Amino acid sequence: MTKNTKTSPTKLPVTLRDVEAAAVTLAGFVKRTNFDHSRTLSDITGADIWLKFENLQFTATFKERGALNRLSALSADQRRQGVVAASAGNHAQGVAYHAARLSIPATIFVPAGTPTVKIENTRRHGATVIEGGATLEDAANLAKEHGASCGLTYIHPYDDPLIIAGQGTIALEMLAAVTDLDVLIVPIGGGGLISGIAVAAKSLKPDIEVIGVQATLYPSMYNLIKAQSLPMRGDTLAEGIAVKAPGAITSEIVRALVDDIVLVTEQHIEHALSLLLTIEKSVTEGAGAAGLAAVLADPDRFRGRKLGLVLSGGNIDTRLLSGVLTRQLAREGRLSRLRFDIVDRPGQLAAVVAVLSNAGANIVEVSHQRIFTDLPAKAVVLEVVIETRDRSHLASTIGALRAADIRVDANT
Incomplete structure (x- = not known):
């Protein structure tokens, strides 16, 4: 991606002054979250x-920065009507x-398949939650229609100058702590977070590099x-x-100020999420681990450089988190x-168990199958x-089994 050096942050829809006002x-x-060295x-x-721990906000997400900045700008009548x-x-x-x-x-439309933890947390805050639409874009269309019919103000998740300015306050805090x-x-999803961060960061430190990360499955920006x-x-x-579909405002800012966008695979995201939990003892959702995933995917690019990563959120379903951690254990050869x-x-069975025990392997689960198999009737x-x-x-465990003349296939 070629950086556009002709556009000044002062000539974009959001400026440093907007971020400072936010x-x-x-x-x-809104919590001034820790920015700690790992x-x-x-x-x-x-x-x-x-690491910027936005997953430790009260709602476990940076999103409340932009939301509060936008809500604070509503008129008295708009507040009475609702959003x-x-x-x-x-x-x-x-x-x-x-x-x-x-x-x-507040009324919130969420697409089908939204993690239960996010829906329940939203309801717990007192909002009316309506599930509808196969995608976020479908849910947004339903929300706009509902808002128009009921006189509610639509609060865009990313393509709004006040939302963008609110998210940009993260960069002010990062650069104040580590200059x-x-x-x-x-x-990067719709681009609100990186747009606000890029405006603030490039205004304060023009030579800083800003890199966006998207999942390979959704490379919209x-x-x-x-x-x-x-x-x-x-x-x-x-x-x-x-x-x-990234936003029009965010796309303009990203095109002008963001130096590059990289894609990360699901495996790199899972690995990053697992490392953040096991090393930093911090729960992140997949999007929150994307920055670290980018570093893991291309370590040569970042070696020796001082990096600021935004852990953007920590709202992940516990069942999904368990699955991610278990899969990572399997990749590392710790669960087979x-x-x-x-x-x-x-x-x-006793012979197999004896070898495994002597090899120092811990048995987690045992299963016999006599019926649904093509083996002879006297086999299991x-x-x-x-x-x-x-x-x-x-x-070495597999080697010990084979040395004992026990035939084994390993799913590793």
Whole structure:
């Protein structure tokens, strides 16, 4: 992506002054989240990594910054009438929470498939939640129609100057804490977060690099800025940035100020999410882990540079989180499924267990299958799920089984 050096941040729809004004509005009502150095992630990646913990906001998402800035600008009549919004969850919670605090009635449309945790949290803040539409764009159309018919003000999730300015306050905090950052790495959905951050960062430090990250399954802004036509499809772990149509205002700002946009695979997102939980003890959703995923995907690009990563949200379904962590254990060779074709007679299972025990492997689950198999009637399929320390330990365990003349197939 070629940087447009002709456009000044002062000539865009959102300016540094707007972001600074938003910071005054938000003061005392939105948490000034920690911006901390991660020594372990820095050691792993070879970069100097600093993490902005927006997943520790009250609603576990940066979205409440923009939501509060927009709601605070409503007239008295608009506040009485109420607001409507469409969201995959995080914008919904930001609007619902601050609308309730300001005594503004709020109705939120969410697309089908929105994680239950996000829906329940939104309801808990007092908003009326309506599920409708297969995509975020469908839900937005329903919200606009409902708002027009009921006289409600539509609060856009990203394509609004006040929303963008609110999100940009994150960059003010990051650069105030660490003035010599080289690169900011920011998730992109509709573009509100990176637009606000780019305006503030480029105004304060013109030579800083701003890089956006999108999931490979939803490269909407990437396609627009790079004149590509990569497909958008499937269920991404980063549903918070699964936006098919970026905003007009955000696209203008991204085109002018963002230095590059990169794509990350689902596997890199899962790995990043797992590392943030196990190393930083911090729960992030898929979109929140996208910045670290970009570093893991291309460590040579960032090695030796001081990086600011935005952990944009922490609203992830616990069942999904469990699945991600388990899959990562399997990738690391710490959780494996072994399959044995054994003779169906006493002592065979004990022989397998004895070898596994001597090898120091922990047995998690055991399953016999006598019926649904093509093996002879006197044979049985034995499946054992085991825990090992790492791939080296797994390899030595399998070696011990084969040395004992036990045939084994490993699903690793």
